[in-house]
Amino acid sequence: AQRVTQPEKLLSVFKGAPVELKCNYSYSGSPELFWYVQYSRQRLQLLLRHISRESIKGFTADLNKGETSFHLKKPFAQEEDSAMYYCALNTNAGKSTFGDGTTLTVKP
Amino acid sequence: EAGVAQSPRYKIIEKRQSVAFWCNPISGHATLYWYQQILGQGPKLLIQFQNNGVVDDSQLPKDRFSAERLKGVDSTLKIQPAKLEDSAVYLCASSSRTSGNEQFFGPGTRLTVL
Numbered sequence: 001a002q003r004v005t006q007p008e009k010l011l012s013v014f015k016g017a018p019v020e021l022k023c024n025y026s027y028s029g030s031p032e033l034f035w036y037v038q039y040s041r042q043r044l045q046l047l048l049r050h051i052s053r054e055s056i057k058g059f060t061a062d063l064n065k066g067e068t069s070f071h072l073k074k075p076f077a078q079e080e081d082s083a084m085y086y087c088a089l090n091t092n093a094g095k096s097t098f099g100d101g102t103t104l105t106v107k108p
Numbered sequence: 109e110a111g112v113a114q115s116p117r118y119k120i121i122e123k124r125q126s127v128a129f130w131c132n133p134i135s136g137h138a139t140l141y142w143y144q145q146i147l148g149q150g151p152k153l154l155i156q157f158q159n160n161g162v163v164d165d166s167q168l169p170k171d172r173f174s175a176e177r178l179k180g181v182d183s184t185l186k187i188q189p190a191k192l193e194d195s196a197v198y199l200c201a202s203s204s205r206t207s208g209n210e211q212f213f214g215p216g217t218r219l220t221v222l
Contacts, residue, residue: 004150006150009148032209034210034211036211043111043213043214043215043216044151044199044201044213045212045213046210046211049208049210051208052208086150086151088211090209093163093164094139094156094158094163094209095153095156095163095164096141096153096156096211097153098143098150098151098152098153099150100148100149100150101149101150
């Protein structure tokens with residue numbers, strides 16, 4: 001069965017510092033990976049997906065199949081990045097699995 | 109476009125009572141998901157529909173939980189009877205292949221079982 005692990009429950013950085021949220025997965029097939037974000041009092045929403053290879057709000061994520069990782073990175077964190085971040089995996093059959101999330105706090 | 113709608117937003121019941129949640133997905137989205145999110149954990153998939161057929165319900169406690177998606181649009185999730193450990197936020201999401209399988213989430217229903 002597939003699994004998504006986010007090893008850090010809480011992550012705190014200062015504004016302007018680099019930030020990396022870790023995501024590791026286990027799945028025998030070719031996964032489709034996503035990062036979702038939930039800002040305070042808002043709905044869970046997509047931040048980015050690996051197949052688009054785009055940068056959203058300064059965040060990027062690279063799929064590393066060798067290390068089975070999909071870490072989320074931003075070179076200069078902003079206070080408005082404070083939120084809950086979830087890594088998610090879709091299997092070939094479309095089944096969805098989420099990690100337990102990382103709460104990011106960006107301090108002024 | 110209108111987002112995913114869920115109701116009620118909050119529900120408080122006593123254990124052994126029954127409860128039902130409703131979800132209206134984004135128009136045209138064939139895939140509908142129900143998740144259970146316990147405090148401090150990520151969303152756990154309970155059931156996934158493709159149109160009105162079940163794709164996956166391996167984590168649905170079928171002795172007490174049931175879900176249906178008649179006509180492949182709206183969906184209801186029912187718990188009968190509820191237990192204390194069912195206290196959680198129940199999220200509904202929908203997606204389509206044309207949206208790249210991006211899931212659009214509703215606001216959730218916060219259930220408290222006393």
